[in-house]
Amino acid sequence: MNTIYHFIFVCMLSLLGSSEVAAQRLAVPEYVTCDRNQLTSWQGEITRVNRKGNSVDLAIETDYGTSESMTMAGASWEEVIAQFRLAGRPFTADDWSQLFDTEGNHRRGLRAIIWLCQADDQPPIVNWQLPGR
Amino acid sequence: MKKTALSVSIKTVLSLCLLASPGVALAQSGAAMDNANNNAKFKRCGTKHPSIQEAALKEQHFTAMRGKPGGGDDGGYTPRPAGSVSVDVHFHVITDSSNNGALSSGEINSQMAVLNDAYAGTPFTFNLVATTVTANNAWYNVGYNTSAEQQMKTALRQGDAGTLNIYAANIGDGLLGWATFPSSYASAPLDDGVVILTDSMPGGDAAPYNEGDTLTHEVGHWLGLYHTFQGGCSGSGDYVADTPAEKSPAYGCPVGRDSCTKGKNAAGLDPITNFMDYTDDSCMYEFSEGQSARADEQSNTYRGL
Ligand SMILES: [Zn+2]
Numbered sequence: 001m002n003t004i005y006h007f008i009f010v011c012m013l014s015l016l017g018s019s020e021v022a023a024q025r026l027a028v029p030e031y032v033t034c035d036r037n038q039l040t041s042w043q044g045e046i047t048r049v050n051r052k053g054n055s056v057d058l059a060i061e062t063d064y065g066t067s068e069s070m071t072m073a074g075a076s077w078e079e080v081i082a083q084f085r086l087a088g089r090p091f092t093a094d095d096w097s098q099l100f101d102t103e104g105n106h107r108r109g110l111r112a113i114i115w116l117c118q119a120d121d122q123p124p125i126v127n128w129q130l131p132g133r
Numbered sequence: 134m135k136k137t138a139l140s141v142s143i144k145t146v147l148s149l150c151l152l153a154s155p156g157v158a159l160a161q162s163g164a165a166m167d168n169a170n171n172n173a174k175f176k177r178c179g180t181k182h183p184s185i186q187e188a189a190l191k192e193q194h195f196t197a198m199r200g201k202p203g204g205g206d207d208g209g210y211t212p213r214p215a216g217s218v219s220v221d222v223h224f225h226v227i228t229d230s231s232n233n234g235a236l237s238s239g240e241i242n243s244q245m246a247v248l249n250d251a252y253a254g255t256p257f258t259f260n261l262v263a264t265t266v267t268a269n270n271a272w273y274n275v276g277y278n279t280s281a282e283q284q285m286k287t288a289l290r291q292g293d294a295g296t297l298n299i300y301a302a303n304i305g306d307g308l309l310g311w312a313t314f315p316s317s318y319a320s321a322p323l324d325d326g327v328v329i330l331t332d333s334m335p336g337g338d339a340a341p342y343n344e345g346d347t348l349t350h351e352v353g354h355w356l357g358l359y360h361t362f363q364g365g366c367s368g369s370g371d372y373v374a375d376t377p378a379e380k381s382p383a384y385g386c387p388v389g390r391d392s393c394t395k396g397k398n399a400a401g402l403d404p405i406t407n408f409m410d411y412t413d414d415s416c417m418y419e420f421s422e423g424q425s426a427r428a429d430e431q432s433n434t435y436r437g438l
Contacts, residue, residue: 024312
């Protein structure tokens, strides 16, 4: 009986695709200056990225099983991308195109860690992580 | 997916338009931080949660497969006594060609002592049976889910499902460590084990994460525990009844944090002192009884411990 359960389990897990429950521990990186007591994070797979002028609307399925979304907006595009990192390093304007495929859709498997600070004067920081590194 | 309606308050819009620094304004949903921006309105996105599905599926499998470690008369679960389950540990030290990452036996023993202290109230004790040292520049900077990780584990892993293999290296991507779950062993035995940042060990350079609790946390996963914030405020969370639900990870040591305030999982403050949160090492010091029981059953079912 257990063998049957196990077989069904493995088959069904494979249908769920690449999403995994994470078994990690994150450190707060140096570029996040928010008081840690006021900090949280969303880590997971990006499901929506839309730029409209100087704002970005994005959604993420976190590795711990929640769906989150937010909009970041600035007075200029430079202000917005100043809040971005790519694999931990500073983000440049040219990096934006790397998040998308040739058809303009965000790349499959694109991930991010989004750092959210409770303090009003600290905007979120998005550390993008490209798939298939 | 239904598009989330976001609205930004007048004050936020003003700050967006008028203030030079910081110039980036935020509207967020999901309310990871209900107090994060009192001027924004929040709404949770209505899509399904893949990892919620996966966790639920794993739980069904666990229920079907689970052993009864204590062999209770009614066939139910009886916790095994504290310290009654000895886990053999193989500790793999990875250095670079300049010997960065080298550890003394005293440093490894100190880490093992932290681990055993953390699990003192549980059935588990950890017995260091062997240490290896390998100089490999690629493995020294090993990343999660990379070919270097696969090669390292294939070359070094020892023992069976119940043997704990620990790899200490200079891991990247801002991670302090990662681990595999018990239920993953059958399909990926060579991948099984725990990887930690060498500097997270007691006295390392990764303050405030240098008291050795990363290994405790990762071994918690290895024994079948989820994060305390698994599932956020809804659903079955971490499948442990006595850890209050938590909306998202906590960092630092935010005493009094209460991120789930509505619904059936609203009771209790966030378990910021629990080893399975993301708080500083100095803040985390406990497992709950429910977590001990879950680790007991998971390790018995999937690891034969
Ligand atoms: Zn973890």
